[in-house]
Amino acid sequence: MYNPLAFALLALEAQKVIELRLVKLAWGGAEGWDEAQQMVSEKVNALIEASGTLMMGGSTNTVISRYREHVAANTKRLTAIS
Template identity: 45%
Template structure:
């Protein structure tokens, strides 16, 4: 499987979906609790999504995603998995 780029991209897509589901659950719990922390999280969530999208657009426009479809897909997945993983770690901390 390691030599098949599309299989690897498919697996990374699945991992991204699982990690995103965990972040959604953690965020929902935080937002449901209400208060200042929930407001801060909601604002952070929106600004992070905008920043991640803009960063990815800049990479695409400057050739930073590579020249092949499978390579670009891998870079996009890696980009979003890094963001989602950081949020999962942050939200998973009891103080986060």
């Protein structure tokens, strides 16, 4: 069973990262291209990590918790002043 509150928080927090990434992609240029490549790479890595966790008997709560860590790191990175 999973924690519905953690799942809802992940959904809300991810929306901020989506917003920040869309802005960066819209600006285009080298930074936009780099962000697009990083985003795809992160998605593949997250799939592999989550699959491995579940195959090794981990819970959905563990996966959601780890995703929230990734989302928080992306929020911090995308809101940092360059």
